[in-house]
Amino acid sequence: MNEERIEQAGCAKRRAAPACHWLNVGVAAALALVVTAAPGRAQDTVPAGVRIGLTYDRSGKPAVALAPVAGPNADSVFAIMARDLDFSDRLTVIRQDSGDAPTGALNYDLYAKLNAAAVVQATVTPTGGLHIAVHEVAGKRVALVMDLPLPSPALSRDWRHVVHIASDSVEWSVLGRPGIASTRIAYTIQYGGAITLVDFDGEGAWQVPGTHDCLSPSWDPTGTKVACNALPEGNSPSRIEVHDLATGRKWTTRATGNNQTAVFSPDGRTIVFSAGSDAQDLYSVPVYSDSAPRRLTSRRGSLNVSPDFSPDGRKIVFTSSILGHPEVYIMDADGSSADLLTSSGFGDDLYRSDPAFSPDGRRVAFQSRIKGTFQVMAISVADKSTVQLTSEGANESPSWAPDGRHIVFVSTRTGRRELWVLDAESSRARQLTHGGRAQNPAWSPRLSFPRQP
Amino acid sequence: MNRFRIASMIALTAVVAACSKKPPPAPAPAPAPAINQDSIDRANKARADSIAAAETARRRAEEAARAAEETRRIEAARAAARNTLVAKVYFDYDMDNIRPDQQATLDAKVPILNANTDIHLRIAGHTDDRGSDEYNLALGQRRAASVRRYLVARGIGESRMDIVSYGEQRPVATGENEEAWAQNRRAEFEITAGGNPIKVP
Numbered sequence A: 001m002n003e004e005r006i007e008q009a010g011c012a013k014r015r016a017a018p019a020c021h022w023l024n025v026g027v028a029a030a031l032a033l034v035v036t037a038a039p040g041r042a043q044d045t046v047p048a049g050v051r052i053g054l055t056y057d058r059s060g061k062p063a064v065a066l067a068p069v070a071g072p073n074a075d076s077v078f079a080i081m082a083r084d085l086d087f088s089d090r091l092t093v094i095r096q097d098s099g100d101a102p103t104g105a106l107n108y109d110l111y112a113k114l115n116a117a118a119v120v121q122a123t124v125t126p127t128g129g130l131h132i133a134v135h136e137v138a139g140k141r142v143a144l145v146m147d148l149p150l151p152s153p154a155l156s157r158d159w160r161h162v163v164h165i166a167s168d169s170v171e172w173s174v175l176g177r178p179g180i181a182s183t184r185i186a187y188t189i190q191y192g193g194a195i196t197l198v199d200f201d202g203e204g205a206w207q208v209p210g211t212h213d214c215l216s217p218s219w220d221p222t223g224t225k226v227a228c229n230a231l232p233e234g235n236s237p238s239r240i241e242v243h244d245l246a247t248g249r250k251w252t253t254r255a256t257g258n259n260q261t262a263v264f265s266p267d268g269r270t271i272v273f274s275a276g277s278d279a280q281d282l283y284s285v286p287v288y289s290d291s292a293p294r295r296l297t298s299r300r301g302s303l304n305v306s307p308d309f310s311p312d313g314r315k316i317v318f319t320s321s322i323l324g325h326p327e328v329y330i331m332d333a334d335g336s337s338a339d340l341l342t343s344s345g346f347g348d349d350l351y352r353s354d355p356a357f358s359p360d361g362r363r364v365a366f367q368s369r370i371k372g373t374f375q376v377m378a379i380s381v382a383d384k385s386t387v388q389l390t391s392e393g394a395n396e397s398p399s400w401a402p403d404g405r406h407i408v409f410v411s412t413r414t415g416r417r418e419l420w421v422l423d424a425e426s427s428r429a430r431q432l433t434h435g436g437r438a439q440n441p442a443w444s445p446r447l448s449f450p451r452q453p
Numbered sequence B: 001m002n003r004f005r006i007a008s009m010i011a012l013t014a015v016v017a018a019c020s021k022k023p024p025p026a027p028a029p030a031p032a033p034a035i036n037q038d039s040i041d042r043a044n045k046a047r048a049d050s051i052a053a054a055e056t057a058r059r060r061a062e063e064a065a066r067a068a069e070e071t072r073r074i075e076a077a078r079a080a081a082r083n084t085l086v087a088k089v090y091f092d093y094d095m096d097n098i099r100p101d102q103q104a105t106l107d108a109k110v111p112i113l114n115a116n117t118d119i120h121l122r123i124a125g126h127t128d129d130r131g132s133d134e135y136n137l138a139l140g141q142r143r144a145a146s147v148r149r150y151l152v153a154r155g156i157g158e159s160r161m162d163i164v165s166y167g168e169q170r171p172v173a174t175g176e177n178e179e180a181w182a183q184n185r186r187a188e189f190e191i192t193a194g195g196n197p198i199k200v201p
Helices: A002-013 A018-036 A074-087 A108-113 A157-175 B002-020 B037-086 B100-107 B109-115 B133-153 B178-184
Strands: A063-066 A092-095 A116-124 A129-136 A141-149 A184-189 A195-199 A214-219 A225-230 A239-244 A250-253 A258-264 A270-276 A281-286 A304-309 A315-320 A327-332 A352-357 A363-370 A373-380 A386-388 A395-400 A406-411 A418-423 A429-431 A438-443 B120-126 B161-167 B186-193
Touching (some): A063 A074, A074 A092, A108 A116, A129 A157, A141 A157, A157 A195, A184 A214, A214 A438, A214 B133, A239 A270, A258 B133, A270 A304, A270 B133, A281 A304, A304 B133, A315 A352, A327 A363, A352 A395, A352 B133, A363 A395, A373 A395, A395 A438, A395 B133, A418 A438, B037 B186, B100 B109, B109 B133, B120 B133, B133 B161, B133 B186
Parallel strands (some): A063 A116, A214 A258
Antiparallel strands (some): A116 A129, A129 A141, A184 A195, A184 A438, A214 A225, A225 A239, A239 A250, A258 A270, A304 A315, A315 A327, A352 A363, A363 A373, A406 A418, A418 A429
């Protein structure tokens, strides 16, 4: 669904480009195949015939040469795109950050000697547009041409977002799947801070107005709304809030007692959250309705929190203390057939929590106490095999990127609570935030349309 | 020295002269003074009045001091009652039961709540920062509920006590050590209505 939206946005903006139609046909076919073919590692498997003539070598990463950029703010465009493609962890970037921007026909043979599978030519046009051409080196042809209008002012958050969309489109062209540069991560600052949105590359952080002391943000599937739970203050009780990022509109709902950890269903129509004045159960309520929340769980006085939907909307994973300590459970979305997911192999440390479904629905990331410290792990829904993803410092609150291989989480490895991004395939980790006191990260869907109040 | 000798001689001569003379005749006795009884009475009364006034003033000052002392005592007792009412209780890691060593703190609140039936409390549960902050928010709520249940069991009306949770979001102590964690695993009490003035049981 997100890929489709990106495609529409990109196409609308490059309607004039002849390559647009051709590319989107190819991409639509790719998506159809990705959905229907479900191999063992769907996230890394590219169906044959949908890549534009490139060979995706699984043992290495295809190299993409980023040619010098021409036009105003060329350095910034170059730096942002080089970093985006690098942070994808799927491509090797050959940086041509000196010299003049290429004009006329490319010397494909030269790029072939550099082992570049593709060459990216970016130009900021005098009329304020971003012109992108992706060359396929082996085929000696232009594989993608697109023009994106760059919003004013230059270097603003929206301007950067358009450059990120260009990066995602390049990755899409080269690998048959869009990148995740046009995503953001929502998180909370501890001790009364506001919900903060930061770009995929750690830049452009801004605070959502009116969200101080609102915890555990979660995105709606369109990436235009964020739900969170506001702490009680004075006469304002604990409650669930949905903030529309474009309009600033706020909608609230609540059940008895402490209200927390709201998530949207994949169709965006329903919110599931935890509430209770002693025990905590999970409740469901249609967004923007006045109806009373309906209880989903009734688990004998236990604490049931941190729900997350499977991508198909049929299952919910959550943390429950019904055994006397927190473990991760999975149940049907109507609250029936609850079953222990983290059932064995964890030793004496009785604490598993904060589950997050992977975008393909096959794995659930969670945090587990290991020798007294929390680490991020992932468990297979099918066979319950687990893998430990972190080991440095304490690591908590995982959330998956839409590409299904990157995970954002809170880590204390620098001595402060910062967000880190891990590529679960290559184990490469990078620090996303530097201000400390970060908690509850939530990775957005792909955000094709720049949105801000 | 010379001058001293002359002075001695003059003095000696004078003594000798005095001894040799006869004493002069005694003077006639003075007439007895007329006694003005009224003025004596007035003086006596003035004196008595002055003494009485001083006594009254002293008594009044003592009374004022006693009253001030009593006010201070009452205020201190009220402050003590208030402090008893808002005294925090502490919890073990990942637990919500009332520890035996914390029961006295809660028991001491009961007579004060019974003497002040207009008082409403907000009980806020808190946790340390270990573990899931989402799970900890629920745990804080459960700790507040545990405290309320304890007080309800001792006869305090449930409707007089609101419970909320702040999880690990409002630490009173920073630091990654047991001392800080132990201070943060707590329930706090806030008087949200009544108790103006608080009645001391």
